[in-house]
Amino acid sequence: MVAQECAEANMLDRTPTTDGTGPTGSDTSREQQTAVDKALTLLMSLAQEDREVGVSELARRTSLTKSTAFRLLGILQRNDVVERVGSSYRLGPQLFDIGRRVYGPTPLMLQERLLPFLTELYVLTQETVHLAVLHRTDVMYVNKLHGHRRARTPTRIGSRMPASCTAVGKALLAFDHDAAEQAIAGGLPAPMENSVTDPEDFRAELARIRQEGIAYDREEILPGVSCVAVPVMGAGGRPVAAVSVSGATGRLDPARIAPELRRIAFEAARELGATTRLRARREPATSQQTAAA
Structure with missing residues (x-):
């Protein structure tokens, strides 16, 4: 054929x-x-x-x-x-x-495994919730949940945005030095007046994110929309994804959302860790059975 x-x-x-x-x-x-x-x-x-x-x-x-x-x-x-x-x-x-396989199996696994945590976050906040992964110097949105009062965001599942302009992107770049430097070397885009374009200011913001564990988008990608994000940490102290809550500036209260956002990201990381350990235990057993056959 x-x-x-x-x-x-x-x-x-x-x-x-x-x-x-x-x-x-x-x-x-x-x-x-x-x-x-x-x-x-x-x-x-x-x-x-x-x-x-x-x-x-x-x-x-x-x-x-x-x-x-x-x-x-x-x-x-x-x-x-x-x-x-x-x-x-x-x-x-x-x-x-x-198309679902363009970025490999990891985003699909994250979409499935972390959906309950995104659902819980949406129920608690009633705001738009994102799950994203880093792809070179962009973020790729793996999942998105919203309700009737969703924020007017330019994102959709499978779409990409410059990581330096988004809360999820900055949460991931803060723990990936090479990707952060590549983003800076490529020129930090400025879709909005609030976007951080000075390399030293951007490095300082990433340092703060590493210390506090939380990132913000203060109308840096779209006027009237703010966002708060935290990384979902994996093995070796590197994030595998980031989760965020977006909403209308003034309505969204990052200080109120931050504790629940941190808790849910921690529980999501624990779930991923348990899944990885279970898979690791199964693979040697499967290999032994194959060898015996």
Whole structure:
């Protein structure tokens, strides 16, 4: 099936397009890359919409001929990467499964294991609650809970933000010297007037976070929204994630929330530690059973 699809993709590029722009060279690897490029262009165009899109519209957006777009969409459809709805198309379920694995198994494990703690935090605060992990110099949001009076945050599950502008990011950078220095070397972004952009001021804030164990976002990513976060510590004194509470500035009281936030993060870390120890005990037993067999 894969070989057949690759052959079909190559044929798409060997056949000159009606507008005269199709490739005519004999370099097979270049032809394959061109076909993949075209397929990815179609996927990215579909990703910009919350609705189904017709072939003619997709062809216009991607500068492909209608016949090329139609045949590529057929290949993608057979692999569940896109779905056909009548004469239109939308992204398929296989992309969701692939996307969940982009950052490896750890975020998925954290999302599942720490959901009860995020739920408890939301019940206590009735504010927007986040779970995030560090990805290079960004934070990636693993989970998010909110109610009817949720804060107007720019975050969603799976999205990324510059770590230096967020409470969860600063809570994680404070305990990762290399990542913090990379963030500083890359230039600290300033989405808001309150964002910390001076390297020495930022290092001083990270030092305070290491001492107090709590980080703040004082309208540094969005006007009118504040946030307080703490790290969830793992083995070796390094955080594996951070949890936060976000709310409207003035309504959110960090001093009131901080004790419960620290307690829940501590209990979450203890749960992760117990899970890790249990897995470590099981793995030697499994290895012994495999060797014996």
